[in-house]
Amino acid sequence: xxxxxxxxxxxxxxxxxxxxxxxxxxxxxDGEVQPLNAAVPEMDIPAIDLNLLLSSSEDGREELSKLxxxxxxxxVVQVMNHGITEAFLDKIYKLTKEFFALPTEEKQKCAxxxxxxxxxxxxxILWDDQVLDWIDRLYITTYPxxxxxxxxxxxxxxxxxxxLHEYTMKQRIxxxxxxxxxxxxxxxEENSFLDMYGESAxxxxxxxxxxxCPKPDKVxxxxxxxxxxxxxxxxxxxxxxxxxxxxxxxxYKAPIVPDTILINVGDQMEIMSNGIYKSPVHxxxxxxxxxxxxxATFCIPGADKxxxxxxxxVSEARPRxxxxxxxxxxxxxxxxxxxxxxxxxxxx
Numbered sequence: 001x002x003x004x005x006x007x008x009x010x011x012x013x014x015x016x017x018x019x020x021x022x023x024x025x026x027x028x029x030d031g032e033v034q035p036l037n038a039a040v041p042e043m044d045i046p047a048i049d050l051n052l053l054l055s056s057s058e059d060g061r062e063e064l065s066k067l068x069x070x071x072x073x074x075x076v077v078q079v080m081n082h083g084i085t086e087a088f089l090d091k092i093y094k095l096t097k098e099f100f101a102l103p104t105e106e107k108q109k110c111a112x113x114x115x116x117x118x119x120x121x122x123x124x125i126l127w128d129d130q131v132l133d134w135i136d137r138l139y140i141t142t143y144p145x146x147x148x149x150x151x152x153x154x155x156x157x158x159x160x161x162x163x164l165h166e167y168t169m170k171q172r173i174x175x176x177x178x179x180x181x182x183x184x185x186x187x188x189e190e191n192s193f194l195d196m197y198g199e200s201a202x203x204x205x206x207x208x209x210x211x212x213c214p215k216p217d218k219v220x221x222x223x224x225x226x227x228x229x230x231x232x233x234x235x236x237x238x239x240x241x242x243x244x245x246x247x248x249x250x251x252y253k254a255p256i257v258p259d260t261i262l263i264n265v266g267d268q269m270e271i272m273s274n275g276i277y278k279s280p281v282h283x284x285x286x287x288x289x290x291x292x293x294x295x296a297t298f299c300i301p302g303a304d305k306x307x308x309x310x311x312x313x314v315s316e317a318r319p320r321x322x323x324x325x326x327x328x329x330x331x332x333x334x335x336x337x338x339x340x341x342x343x344x345x346x347x348x
Contacts, residue, residue, distance in 0.1 A: 002114050003125040008136045011104060013211050022132045023219045035217035036285050043245055043252035045070055047078040047260055050174065053181035068185040071265055075278035076245060078260040079178070084170045086259050089235060091163055096293050098157040099138065100209040110138060110152045119152045134219045134286050136209045142168040142297070143203035168203060168297075171233055175203075175299050178231065178263060186276065192310050193272055197230055200302030208294045210242065213286035221284035221292070226341060228332035229266035229298040236262055240292040246281040267332075267343040268301055271322040274309035279343065303327050322346045 012020060025036065048070070052063040070077045099107070112119030120138045138154070141147050142164060154160045179197060180190040210221045221242060236243055236254060243254040245264075254262060270279040284292075301307055308324040325346050335342040 001126075003128065003130075005112075005114065006122060006125060006132060008104075008122055009134055009211050010100070010136055010209070014104075019214050019219070020132075022130075023134055024215070025131055025218055025220060036220055037216040037287075040244060040251045040253050042255050043074060043076070043247070045074050045076050045078060045255070047080050047257055049081045050079050050083070050177055050181070051081045053184070054177060064181065064185040067181060071182070071185070071277040073278070074245065074247060075265040075270075075280035076254070077263055078255070078257045079174070079263050080257075080260045082174050082261050084167075084174070084261070088167070088170070089259070092167055092235060092295055093238065093293065095157055095160050095163055096207045096209075096295055099154055099160065099207065100136065100293070102156060106156055107138075107154075110154050112139070112152075118149060120154075131220075131223070133223055134210060134213050134221050135284070136211070138207040140164070140205050140207075141202060142205045143172065144200065147202065164205065168205070171203065171297055174233065174261065182269070182273070182277065186273065186313065188310060188312055192312070193230070193269070196272055196301065196305060196307060196310070197299070198302035198305040200304060201230075202298075202300040202302070204298045204300065206296045206298070208284075208292075208296065210284065210286060210292040212289055212291055214288065216286040216288050219286050221286045224281050224283040226279040226281050226343065227264065227266035227298060228268070228329045228342065229300050230268045230272070231266050231299055232264050233297040233299070234262040234264070235295040237292045237294055240287055240290045242284045242287060242292050243294070244283055244285060246283075251283075266298070267341075267346075268307050268325075268328055270343060271307050271325060271346055272310055274313040274318060275321045276313060281341075300329055321348060323348055 046066045048067050049063055052060050053067060067077060107120050110120040112121040118139050118141060122136060140152050179194045183190045183192045213219050241253055244251045245254060265277045265279045267279045269277055306324045306326050307328060309320050309322055314320045323346050332342050
């Protein structure tokens, strides 16, 4: 059961009363002695040309090979030539900043309701001792259109709703191409993953605001987790770093590459690919001086769909690793707040 809501981070900052203990991370006993804001190396991930991925040319095959390598090691790529203009992406950033700069009472018109994930505010508090993330967010189901709850769609700033609808439609084209490219990179029929993803698949978009934080060494923006989606499209902040991925027990920061969309594999794609493509654990660290924004879209298979390894990726040499799962996201949030990985429950 959800506990009573806490103030948003922007409200905490505005009161000037200092940092509530609920945000402070106690050091873990597993050797993690580094402060949360310690310097980390940059991850080495390629920028992939989305158009080339679907070309049958030699360059196209080379690009597929780069995709395969990146997704099977990091689980993350930067995608360029995605068909969405820089000017349009700038509009998304601008509207996100404008929304979070609105007076509290205006933002509260889209407030999240108890027991629901959609809306403005902070994430659910499920345990009395849950450490809170230093983030305010607006979480909206954007597709299918008949699943939209417009009471959570801001009417201010002007143009927000129309731009989000347009962005959703543009992203759908990217999602379709990326699913086909992943299938091709594994030498599968190109609709292999799309068919399992389903016609009733959901898109959820989450607008994130991380205000400047007085103790970036002890407070985290988003605690370590892997995504419960098939994959996630992210527009990271264009100037402020913060997103980090875990590989072989070490944290690495994501590079900021202009005009690209960062795509990371989610747990359901790891299951569909029988563990070949990795759903990476990632986190967001805070910054003492600067606010940071980002916009993530989660691509979630339809609730009626059974998600399992594609038959062609199971063999004697590579036995099936995962059970069949359904409604994976419902299981996901409970595990996330406990700092556990729900994909462990899907392992055979």
